Amino acid sequence: MASGHTMMRCGEYRTTYQADTTIFPTPMSRYFAVGSVILLLGAPALLNAYYLNLLIQIGYYGIAALGLNIVVGFTGQISLGHAAFFGFGAFASAWLNSSLHIPVFFSIPLAGVMTLLVGLVVGIPAGRIKGLYLAIATLASQFILEDFFARADWFTGGSYGAMAAPFTVFGYTMNTDQRYFYVVLFYVVVFFLLGSNLLRTRDGRAFVAVRDHYLSAEIMGINLNKYRILSFGISSLYAGIGGALFGHYLGYVSAEGFTILLSIQFLGMIIIGGLGSVMGSLLGTAFMVLLPEVMEGVVNLVGATSPDMTQALAYVKEMAIGLSIILFLIFEPDGLAHRWKMIKAYWKLYPFSY
Secondary structure, X not given: OOOOOOOOOOOOOOOOHHHHOOOOOOHHHHHHHHHHHHHHXXXXXXXXXXXXXXXXXXXXXXXXXXXXXXXXXXXXXXXXXXXHHHHHHHHHHHHHHHHOOOOHHHHHHHHHHHHHHXXXXXXXXXXXXXXXXXXXXXXXXXXHHHXXXXXXXXXXXXXXXXXXXXXXXXXXXXXXHHHHHHHXXXXXXHHHHHHHHXXXXXXXXXXXXXXXXXXXXXXXXXXXXXXXXXXXXXXXXXXXXXXXXXXXXXXEEOHHHOOHHHHHHHXXXXXXXXXXXXXXXXXXXXXXXXXXXXXXXXXXXXXXXXXXXXXXXXXXXXXXXXXXXXXXXXXXXXXXXXXXXXXXXXXXXXXXXX
């Protein structure tokens, strides 16, 4: 069956290269994206704090997951230290606000820039090594930054952690879920549009060329070292922004939350959503955030007849996440984004099968 990505309805045609590389391949996809954003604008008036909390989590984790997808899914590199960059962004924004008295409005993007610089330094080995050696190098960066978080009291508050002030704009404090949701939604829209645009640029196409066949890319004149390091820097920028939003939402940042386990969860998000897919990054993040909530509901339902299940709730949540990653790798390696394209293709071709 043809994929939905390559199919166009009768009457839809493209006559220029710019039209062929547009962000939204069809008018329907553009209407769907705009309609989704308009619908989300009304979410604080329709949803309670619990559901808004889940949407906010999907937002800041989704931004960080898209950054990891740029380096893993689009450039073909591997990174096992994404949680450390996520944490660095959270600490950096809190430090800029508390020590240098920079408003949170500016400290969040500045924290992203600081994390980008750290990512460029850590990404230097990516220009020389690949595969298992690169995986070990990024794993080492995870532990180096974790150790930095524990020792740099001036930056992170050490074992006590750091306080993160609430987001304020024009004297209006975003200190509730209903208000902070709009801050996260703004960053999600901006950074997902930037991510989509990046892949339409010369640099974005170079990332894909490096991933698909590095020898061919080098023959075409693409500087492999430059684009491998650049992908790590951009990935870290996204992680830093996501981490800063996370820190100011919680109001407190502690090093215990940025371990290797979170790095694996980020990898799970992009595997389940679909490697090399912007939309898949958001779908995978939503799956990983909502799955523990669904499992808690199931365990509470079963717990009425089996109390032991309630006591094992934490284990069931972790097991469900690990099992989902394994099942997706076996049965749906292209992730939820590919499944969504297949569903669209089915309805375009209905009632014919191909």
